Amino acid sequence: MGYSLGSLFAGIGGIDLGFEQAGFTPIWANEIDKFCEVTFRANHKNTKLVVDDIYNVKARDIPNISVLAGGFPCQAFSVAGYKKGFEDDRGTLFFQIARLLREFKEQNRLPQVVFLENVKNLYTHDGGKTFRAIKNELEDIGYYLVDKVLNTCEYGNAPQNRERIYIVGFLDKEKRDNFKWIEPVKLTNTIDKVIDWDKKVDEKLYYAKGMKCYPLLAENIKNNQTANTNLILEKLANSKPL
Numbered sequence: 001m002g003y004s005l006g007s008l009f010a011g012i013g014g015i016d017l018g019f020e021q022a023g024f025t026p027i028w029a030n031e032i033d034k035f036c037e038v039t040f041r042a043n044h045k046n047t048k049l050v051v052d053d054i055y056n057v058k059a060r061d062i063p064n065i066s067v068l069a070g071g072f073p074c075q076a077f078s079v080a081g082y083k084k085g086f087e088d089d090r091g092t093l094f095f096q097i098a099r100l101l102r103e104f105k106e107q108n109r110l111p112q113v114v115f116l117e118n119v120k121n122l123y124t125h126d127g128g129k130t131f132r133a134i135k136n137e138l139e140d141i142g143y144y145l146v147d148k149v150l151n152t153c154e155y156g157n158a159p160q161n162r163e164r165i166y167i168v169g170f171l172d173k174e175k176r177d178n179f180k181w182i183e184p185v186k187l188t189n190t191i192d193k194v195i196d197w198d199k200k201v202d203e204k205l206y207y208a209k210g211m212k213c214y215p216l217l218a219e220n221i222k223n224n225q226t227a228n229t230n231l232i233l234e235k236l237a238n239s240k241p242l
């Protein structure tokens with residue numbers, strides 16, 4: 001089977017899809033949201049998906065896996081989410097990943113690799129304390145870490161400015177030392193190539209004039225090629241909660 005993947009906070013299975021395309025076998029996943037479940041199951045027919053709160057998941061319910069991935073909820077750290085971090089319930093969910101890893105450790109079957117994804121703000125949140133706490137926890141469990149911010153538009157030929165931090169932990173120090181980040185690929189895709197502007201969808205799916213953030217969006221989306229999402233999120237974060 002090669003390398004197997006277990007996925008926490010699996011959402012619609014985007015991370016799982018990337019691993020699958022890279023030759024891994026996604027065998028198990030957990031996600032709480034039943035709407036995500038529909039898309040996840042459509043994309044990953046052979047993966048056992050457990051739809052439940054991660055607090056109810058025990059390591060003994062998870063099969064042996066080579067890699068544990070988790071794009072844990074980021075609202076608590078993101079500029080659009082009022083940055084409360086570990087004070088916000090959604091910020092403490094990282095510790096559920098750590099709990100499961102510790103349970104794996106007790107059972108002597110820690111995954112070889114742990115792969116985490118979050119918003120870039122995680123680096124600077126609370127003066128860097130949040131990021132250090134996450135790293136300390138993973139190192140204490142036994143992982144050797146690398147981390148980097150990558151922007152979607154530089155790696156997937158996708159016309160989206162989306163900066164995310166990736167943390168990769170290896171049980172084997174030598175494997176960590178030899179790890180190389182992927183090389184950028186040239187961006188040739190444009191929004192026009194991936195969106196059919198003539199195709200109409202249900203009216204309720206359009207962000208209409210008169211809605212709260214319409215002026216902000218109109219001001220920042222100057223043409224069909226660019227939308228400065230970071231700027232929009234920054235402004236939303238500084239405005240009153242919606």
Ligand SMILES: C[S@@+](CC[C@H](N)C(=O)[O-])C[C@H]1O[C@@H](n2cnc3c(N)ncnc32)[C@H](O)[C@@H]1O
Pocket residue numbers: 009010011012013014015016030031032033036052053054055071072073074093
């Ligand atoms: C940032 S998203 C991850 C998206 C995912 N990487 C993907 O490709 O779709 C975080 C996910 O965590 C899920 N989540 C939030 N709280 C959870 C909990 N207590 N237990 C399990 N999943 C939870 C959310 O429903 C959401 O889908």
